[in-house]
Amino acid sequence: MFGSTWTPGAAPALLTDLRTGLALTRTELGLATARFYRAIGEPAPSTRIAIEAKHDLVDVIAILSCLRYGLTSIPVDPLLGPRAVAHIMDQTAPVVAILADTRTKVAQACVDMKFDPGSTDADENLMFSGSSLAMLLYTSGTTGKPKGVMFSRQQISFIVETLAGVLEYCPLTKVHSRLPLTFDYGIFQIFLAAIFDQELQLAHRLTPMESQATLVREPDESVVLPIVPRMGSALIAAAKRRREFATSVALVTSTGERLASSIADELQIVYPRARIQPMYGLTECMRVSVGPPFRGTRPDSRAVGRALPGTQVRVCDDGGRELPRGEVGEIRIRGPHVSSGYWSEEGPPDGACLGHGGGRELRSGDLGFQMLDGELCVIGRRQDGVIKHRGHRVSLHEVDAVAGELSNFGDAASIANSDRIHVFYTGPISPDKAEEHLLSALGPLYAPIIAHHLPELPVNARGKLDRAMLEHLADDSKACDNNA
Template sequence: MNDILEQDEGAPETVCAFLDRAERTWPGSPAIRDVDTTLTYRELAQSSLRAASWLRSRGVLHGDRVLLRHPNAARMAAFVLGAMHLGAVAVPVSPDMSLFQLRGVFADADATVSICAEHEAADLRSLHESQIVSLAAAWDAARSQAPLDGPPLARPDDLSLLIYTSGSTASPKGVMCTHRQVSFAVRSISRRLRYQANDAVFCRLPLSFDYGLYQLLLCLYAGAELQVPEPGNDPRLVRRIRDWQSTVVPVVPSLAAMLISLAQRDRRPTRVRLFTNTGAALEPSDADALRRCFPGAKVSLMFGITECKRISILDADEDLTRPGSVGTPLDGTRVEVVDERGHPVPAGEIGQFVVSGPHVMQGYWRAPELTEQRFRPGPDGVTRALYTGDYGSVDAEGHLHFAGRRDDIFKHRGTRVSTLEIEAAAMDLRDVYAAAALPPAGGRGPALFVVGDTTPVAVLAGLADRLERVKLPTFCRVLDALPLTVNGKVDKAVLAKLAAKGESDG
């Protein structure tokens, strides 16, 4: 066991301190690799100081924003960490974000420097007056800079990250994350997942997605190696996992399904010991398939949102003995379940999760009204808490059970229904491989989309044996694949349009 994982009191409260300690403790160990580059911890630290020097030469000051929009690359990590060293704010943005949304993010973040892929630099210069520089050009320029001298300029209560998330609003909103809040989340998650210095974490998730970005921070804390494969070569993922001797693989359901399919065709052993899951719930059948296709690997289910990073973690393979649970809250945090009036409800009753603790983030960038709605005094009337918009229950032993987002819980003919309940029933059908349900909208009832070797009539007939009549969807359609967002979650906005069109078509 890594002794660092047992520390808490006096632990570092800036992300910069994680990198400084990693360089001292594991200087020659690999910190991050992609298909072209591998950086040791000493090389990553020095590269981040050169990146900081280059950013300062471009006018980046304490508190300024540095926007990064690029496919996963080892070099990108140096600029994320370099910005933090200056006391600036790293703003990771998905390279797949639409130009419509990106225009709003550019205006909102008001970055001093934006780093992007070379092929889109010219197009992005029309969106904002910030300096737009390709990652390749920035890397070459930074290599000629002397490493920035002196201690990090970041302080614990400075913003370290601005992470844009769409949530339930029409335009992305930036979650403000201070160094203190991020470092607490990293330490708390590390104590539960127990990444080790000899781990190699295979991150197919985008670093612009907080689940992917935190893999970098967790690796810094543990001295592990972060591995970022090239985008667009998914048929080689299992081979890459084997060749790189990966031991930990974070997944969302779409990635898990892909890995299962590939591993079924290539059964040679790997060194994977742990799969983690958050972002969207992993079906029990997929968790079982991961264990079956990757012998020796365990699965740890997690639950959280960007506004507090992580809410709960289920111990590895505990889903086998506690089906339906998403774990217990992080150490040093608290989760309460409240009704519509904000009053706590008894164990086992469904209500909204309200989270309090040092990992509750600062709020939303330049959105004080929205911040006041979500971040306000908890049930005790004093403690600052996050009203998550997620619904579920807590059992008598303190384990959380997720029922769905506010928009996923609805009343139909007087009965409370969760879209997750409909999806779970659909996934229980033998010929259904994926399912996504929508609540009633626009005069239609609940809608269901499935992927599988089946028909809508067969699906609805099967559901009649599994759900109460009032919970049955009124519309069902079989698709070749569920549409996904850039982070691998089911894109329910696209499905809502399909449902509306399907209903209008009769």
């Protein structure tokens, strides 16, 4: 995309696409953001810009351009189904949508437009100051539809600067990121690079084997590897197949779900120089805590460190009363980075954000406790329908909502079992067709979906859906598949 016009200079790269080999310095990235802004018509501040986030240079340029010029970016996951995308477009009504063919035209415009070398287009300050709305980051929720989490520029600045300090990021460090740019920790790798002069290596489109080869190639480098645990498992397998371990990796940060001790042990084998730091967070506040770095003996895998500076964590009972240390309850978070709420005319869903002491308090929906020394331990989520599925946060409520809207499904309910989403229904449609229709509507983010026809859904003594029975039926079907 930029190969024919950018002249490599002596300055280090700030952004590299490992699939294409294209790299931009800070000055070049400043020029590119200006070109993007002009290509979309120089919209007024606070204009909403939807961007299909395919994890390439266009995404990064578009998101940083929105930050620089006071626009509101709306990254859209390409794995979302048409129903979810339509909901996001209808709810936000973006003035500009960088989707499909529009991406190609904008990318070309970023290259072709000419600038006066003495102009301010190459301004290296990529961060727009102020409290205006910077980003709407959509995540699955309990309403059956994606919800847009609102972040201001001040909130982004706070969490980026806080994380960089806690992680002891240094300039010229390389960050090898396979995380999608619609995932909160994935998109924040862009901001960390833009503010703290780290080279962001976009590796999302690489296979685990290609990614591992890149990490091995330069053994004297200092590389940060942000992962989710399932991604870590894939890289471990690739390292074992290559029989090459990467001494370039100095830090592995893990988030998204609990980092099992077995995976942590393997990471220390394939990345022998690396310290490992587990994290805990939610989209609505990005990060809550960062565990202390460790090598060697793995501490309690439930432990995720103390609250970030400027952040307060309370563990509460169902009535909102704070519990003594050691007792299990719901984790609640306060701090400057807690989202302003959700983009909706109806306001945030009930119970998502509550006032406490004159500030915003986020109800995480996660269960945990605080140790005597203040370190936070996370046990798991409440049964609210939001789950981690193959590293992504998805909503079973959305599965149920889609099944309820499709013809011939009858009564339907879904559960998560292992790495599969099981949908039970009573209508006349065949299981194969049911799976096909659901995946078409929901998108590959929810795959695999296993459909089961039942004469009627099981209920308990109170007349409510018997989810324990559905779990049992799902286990039976898995056993039958394994014995087939």
